[in-house]
Amino acid sequence: MLLKFPIFLLSIFNFISFGFAQEINKVLFDTNTKNIIAKVMPKYKVVGTANYSYLFWDIYDAVLITETGQFNNEEFILILKYNKVITKDRLVKETINEFKKQENLTQKKLNRLKVLFNKTYKKTKVGSIFVGIKTKNSAELFFEGKKVLTSKDIKFINSFFNIWLREDSQNPNFTKSLLGKNN
Numbered sequence: 199m200l201l202k203f204p205i206f207l208l209s210i211f212n213f214i215s216f217g218f219a220q221e222i223n224k225v226l227f228d229t230n231t232k233n234i235i236a237k238v239m240p241k242y243k244v245v246g247t248a249n250y251s252y253l254f255w256d257i258y259d260a261v262l263i264t265e266t267g268q269f270n271n272e273e274f275i276l277i278l279k280y281n282k283v284i285t286k287d288r289l290v291k292e293t294i295n296e297f298k299k300q301e302n303l304t305q306k307k308l309n310r311l312k313v314l315f316n317k318t319y320k321k322t323k324v325g326s327i328f329v330g331i332k333t334k335n336s337a338e339l340f341f342e343g344k345k346v347l348t349s350k351d352i353k354f355i356n357s358f359f360n361i362w363l364r365e366d367s368q369n370p371n372f373t374k375s376l377l378g379k380n381n
Contacts, residue, residue: 227277227279227327228327228343230327230340230342230343231277231327231329231343233343234329234331234340234343235263235275235277235329238275238331238333239263239264239265239273239275241265242263242264242265242267242275243263243264243265243266243267244261244262244263244267244378245262245263245264245267245268245269245274245376245377245378246261246262246375246376246377246378246379246380247259247260247261247262247375247376248260248372248373248375248376249372250369250372255282256281256282257280257281257282257284258278258279258280258281258282259278259279259281260276260277260278260279260362260372260376261276261277261279262274262275262276262277262363262376262377262378263275263277267378268378269377269378271332271363272332272333272334273332273333273334274331274332275329275330275331275332276329276330276331276332276359276362276363277327277328277329277330278327278328278329278330279325279326279327280322280323280324280325280326280327280328281324282322282324283321283322283323283324284321284322285321286316286319286320286321289315289319289322290312290315290316290319293311293315293319293358293361294308294311294312294315296361296368297311297357297358297361299368300357300360300364301357314347317346317347318339318341318346318347319341319346320341320342320346326341326342327341327342327343328340328341329341330358330359332355332359335350335352336348336349336350336355337349337355337358337359362376363376363377
C-alpha cells in the first residue's frame with residue numbers, strides 16, 4: 199500500500215505538470231509572434247487565456263498579456279491562434295457584425311470597414327496566428343508575423359478590441375477568462 203501512494207503522487211504531479219505545460223504552450227507561440235511581442239513588451243505576464251468554440255467547432259485559442267499581468271485597457275497584446283480554417287469573407291462579415299453590435303453604423307462607415315477589413319484579413323489555416331497590440335494612442339495588427347494594419351483612430355481601436363474584451367461580448371465567459379476574471 200505504501201508503495202502505491204508515491205506512484206499515485208507521481209501520477210498527480212505528471213497530470214498537473216502536463217496541464218501547466220499546455221498553458222505555457224498557449225503563450226509561447228512561434229518565433230514571429232515572440233519577436234513581435236519582444237519589440238513592444240519584452241517582459242510580460244499573462245492576464246488570461248480562453249478558448250472560443252461555437253457548438254462543436256474549436257475556433258481559436260486566445261491569450262491576453264500585459265507588462266503586469268493585470269488588465270490595462272491602454273496597453274495590452276491580444277493573441278489569437280486559430281484552430282480552424284476561416285475564409286477572409288467570413289472574418290470580414292463577423293467583424294462587421296461585431297462592430298454593429300457596438301454602435302449604429304452608417305452605410306458609408308460600413309463600406310469603409312468592409313474595404314479596410316478586406317485589405318487586412320487573410321484566410322486562416324489551422325495554426326494561423328493573429329496579434330493585436332494596443333498602446334495608449336495606436337494599435338498594430340499582425341497576421342502570420344506580418345503587419346497588416348496600423349491605426350491611430352481610438353474609436354476604431356476600442357471597437358475592434360471590444361469584440362473580445364467588452365462585458366457584453368458574444369461570449370461573456372470567454373471574455374471573463376481572457377480578462378482573468380473566471381474565479
